[in-house]
Amino acid sequence: MSYSGKRVLVTGGLGFIGSNLAVRLARDGAIVTVVDSAVPGCGANEFNLAPVRSQITWINSAIGDLDRHRTAIEGTGIVFNMAGEISHINSMRDPVRDLELNTAEQLRFLLALRQICPGVRVIYASTRQVYGVPQYLPINEIHPVNPIDFNGIHKHAAASYHRLLTANGEIDATILRLTNIYGPRMALNIPEQGVLGHFFRRALLGEDMEIFGDGRQFRDPVYIDDIVEVCLIAGTRSRLPSNTMNAGGIEALSLAAMAEILANEGGSRVRYRPFPEGHKAIDIGSFSTDNSFIREQLGWQPKVSFSDGAHRTLAYFREHREHYLPRTTSR
C-alpha cells in the first residue's frame, strides 16, 4: 500500500480524523490537498497540520463550493471525505445548521466531484449513530438504520448520496460507519464533541470527570491511528462488493472504566451525576461494533488498546497543550 506520488483530497482536513490522515499521507509522499473552511464548532485547528503544513495545499473553502476550485482538484484519485459536524447535541439544538453542514454541503460537494473527478474513489466517514438504539450487540452492517438524532439522519442522507452515485457509476465510494474515536488532534475544547473529548480534557487539566448516569454503558473506542489505517487501506481498493462497513474498536469498555483509566493518568477523580435534560433522549445505551465484515473485506482490524492509546493521546496533548486548551478556556 503506497500513497507516494498519489494525488489525494482530504475534506475536513483541519479536523480530527482529516488532519491525522493528511499528516500521514503527506509523510507517505502523497500530494495532499485539504479543503476545509474551519466552521466553528467542527473541530478545525490549523495547528493539526503543522508537521506537514509546507507540503500540502489547503483550500479554505466550504466543501460545497468545490466547483470554484476545480483546477486545484482535477486529477485527484482518492478523496477522504471527512468533513462534517459530528456533534449530536449541536444537531438537536440547531437542526437546520446540521442539515446544511452534513447533508446540503455534501450534496453540492458530490455533485461537483462527479463532474470534476468522474469515477473517483471516495472514503466517507459515517457514524455508528445512524443505527440509533442497538437492537442487538455487537452491531453488524445489517442492523436496521434508525437514527435518534438529527445528526444521524443527516449523516445517513449523505451516506445515501455516496451509495446512489456509486450505484450509478459516477463515483466509487466506501462508507465507513465509525464508532467513538479518540487520539491526538481531537477537539478537546468543544464540549459537544462527545464524552471521550470531555474525559481527555479533564485528564489533561487534572480535573475531576463527570459521568451521566452510572457509567456502566459501554463503547468500543478506537484509536485514531487504527482509523487512519483503515481509511488508507480502503482508499487503495476499488468497486468493493459492498459499499458500507463498520469500523469499531479493539475492545468494549464501560464509560466508567475509561474515565478511571484517564483519571489515573491525570491524577483526578470520577464523579457520577444524573443525565442533564436533553442528553438522555439521545443516549443510545451501550454500543459495540462487529468488525468481522471489514476484517474479511479489507483485512483490517484495530490494534491499539484503550490504555495504550489513552497514554499516547495524553502525551501528545501534554506536548501541544497550548494549541488545544488555551489557558483562557480552562474552567
Add this chain to the structure above:
Amino acid sequence: MSYSGKRVLVTGGLGFIGSNLAVRLARDGAIVTVVDSAVPGCGANEFNLAPVRSQITWINSAIGDLDRHRTAIEGTGIVFNMAGEISHINSMRDPVRDLELNTAEQLRFLLALRQICPGVRVIYASTRQVYGVPQYLPINEIHPVNPIDFNGIHKHAAASYHRLLTANGEIDATILRLTNIYGPRMALNIPEQGVLGHFFRRALLGEDMEIFGDGRQFRDPVYIDDIVEVCLIAGTRSRLPSNTMNAGGIEALSLAAMAEILANEGGSRVRYRPFPEGHKAIDIGSFSTDNSFIREQLGWQPKVSFSDGAHRTLAYFREHREHYLPRTTSR
C-alpha cells in the same frame, strides 16, 4: 369518524393528494387551512380547490415559512402533511432543488410546528420509492430502505424527522408510504410526475401511449379516494404503536394492462419503446404493496378497482379539461 368543526391544516393543499383531502374535509365540515406556495412543477393548481374555495383559508407560503403565519395555525389539531416534489426524474436533474423542497422545507416546517402546535397529530405522505428495488414482493414495512434516487433519499430524511420528533413526544406522526396514486386533480400537465399521469393525459387527448420497455413490470395503483380515506382514518388515531405504514392498491397490474385499459377509454393505442437515457437507472422493476399491516392497524383497505377508478378519473378530467390541459400545452 367526524371531522366536523375540527381545525385541520393541509400542506401542499393545492396539489393532487392535498386538494382532494381539503375538498373532502371542507365538505365534512372541518375548518380547513391550506398552506401551499404553488412551487412550479409540484402539481399545485388553484382550480383543484374550486368546489370549496370560499370555505377554506389558503396561506400562500412555503411550508418552511410557517412560523410567519403562527396565528393562522394555532389550535390546529391535525396536520395532513402532503407538500413536496414527487418527481423522481426532477430529483435526478436537480438534486439540490429536491433537497430544499423535500427535506429542508420539511425540517423548518416541523421545527415551527412542534412549537406552535405541540403534540399535534401529523399524517405525512411518504413514498414507496424509499424501498428502492424490491428484494421481495409484496413489500411490507420491514423491507430495507434503500432509495435509488435523490427523491427517495430526501423523502426518507423527512420521514425520519417525523419519526424522531414523534419519539421525543413533540408531535404525533404517522408516515404513510404510498404507492402510485391516480385520480381527479392529478397533475396531468407535468410529464415528470410519473407514468400514470402520462397515460391519463394521452387517454384524455386521444393520443397514443408510450411505454418504456415491454410494460410487463407491474404496479398496484391506488385511487385517490382510497388514499383520502386512509389519511382521514389515520388522522383520528393517536400514538399508534408503529409510526410507519404502507398504503397500496387493491390489485397489481402491468403497465401494459393499465395503458390498454386507458387506451380503450381514450380510443388510442399503446406503443412500446426502449428506456430513454436516465430513466432506466431509476426504474425499480415491479412493485406491489403488502397492505396487511395497515389493514390490521387502521382497518383500512383500498376499494376501487383500476378500471372503475380510471373511468371516474377520465370523467372528471373531461369535465374540467381546460384547467388541467390547456390547449396550448397539448402536443
